[in-house]
Amino acid sequence: MSNCRNINLDHYAAIFKALSNPHRLQIFTILTGCCEPGTLCSTDEMMSCCVGDLDSQLNIASSTLSHHLKELSHAGLIEMQRNGKQVFCSINPSTLADVIDLFSNARSTPN
Amino acid sequence: MSNCRNINLDHYAAIFKALSNPHRLQIFTILTGCCEPGTLCSTDEMMSCCVGDLDSQLNIASSTLSHHLKELSHAGLIEMQRNGKQVFCSINPSTLADVIDLFSNARSTPN
DNA sequence: TCTACAGTTCGACATGTTTCGAATTGTATA
DNA sequence: TATACAATTCGAAACATGTCGAACTGTAGA
Incomplete structure (x- = not known):
């Protein structure tokens, strides 16, 4: 009768x-549009995802950007990896999959 | 090359x-588990979705619940409809579809 | 009309968020 | 080592959020 699932409310x-x-949503969409989720853009590609590139697209102070990246990272939505002077950002595909799963289950509701 | 879509950041x-x-996420999941999205539970069914039923599951003041329902409603996630003394809540399937669409596009990234 | 029930609005308070500039840390190169 | 570049941390200010109890509104039934 009930199709309640025991999801982790606080996590979601x-x-x-x-x-x-x-601003954070914009970062998220830039990152999903930049790389195959779960991969890192190489610097050879037209579009890369280092913090500075995001900075140039977002029109906020870089300290604010840094704060937002930390929030996204703590939520498990993105991963960050230093490469020399730059820090590259990418989507965490497993968290993305979690969210898709939540909504997919919401759409098709069996009785 | 770029697969950027022009999404409405503020809306999402x-x-x-x-x-x-x-608490709001819990309300959302209760409602997705209760009724076929976009329909209203009748009071004959085992599980109904009036404000009082939510109240009994949430352990917060009813004024707080009311506030949360208004937020969900303003975001377009739920619909509310008075029937006699009670107000019944249901998921707005069109907003739900929007969100699923956003994440689905994020997952499969064409080059 | 009076009463009881179902929800909402109001006012207040504690807490959390967003943002910035300045100062700091980490890395590469001259 | 000194310098420049890339990014983060810090401290502060303005603003938004979550929560409650009390008061209120709307509806149905005695």
């Missing part, structure tokens, strides 16, 4: 909180 | 903000 709420700010 | 950010609170 933290993910949605990370996406609830327009 | 508002949706995620609505889902960023554990």
Whole structure:
């Protein structure tokens, strides 16, 4: 009768909180549009995803950007990896899959 | 090369903000588990979705619940409809579809 | 009309968020 | 080692959020 699933409310709420700010959501969409999720862009590619590249697209102080990246990272939505002077950002595909799963189950509701 | 889509950041950010609170997320999951999205539970069914039923599952003041329902409603995630003394809540399937669409596009990234 | 029930609005308070500039850390190169 | 570049941390200010109890509104039934 009931199809309630025991999801971890706090975990998902933290993910949605990370996406609830327009700047963070913009970062998220830039990253999903940049690389195959789970891969790192090489610097040879037209579009890379280092912090500075995000900075140039976002029109906020770099300290603010850094704060937002930390929030996204803590929520498990992105991964960050230093390479020389730069830090490269990419989507964490496993968290993305979690979220897709949540909504997919919401759409098809068996009785 | 780039597969950037022009999404409405503020619209989606508002949706995620609505889902960023554990209590609101719980309401959302209760509602997705209760009825076929976009339909109203009749009072004859085992599980109904009026405000009082949510109240009994959430352990917060009813004024707080009311506030959260308004947030979900303003974000377009739920619909509310008075029937006599009670107000019934249901998922808005169109907003749900929007969100699923956003994440589905994020997962499969064409070059 | 009076009463009881179901929800909402109001006012207040504690807490959390967003943002910035300045100072700092880490890395590569001259 | 000195310098420049890339990014983070810190401290502060303005603003938003979550929560409650009390007061209120709307509806149905005695």
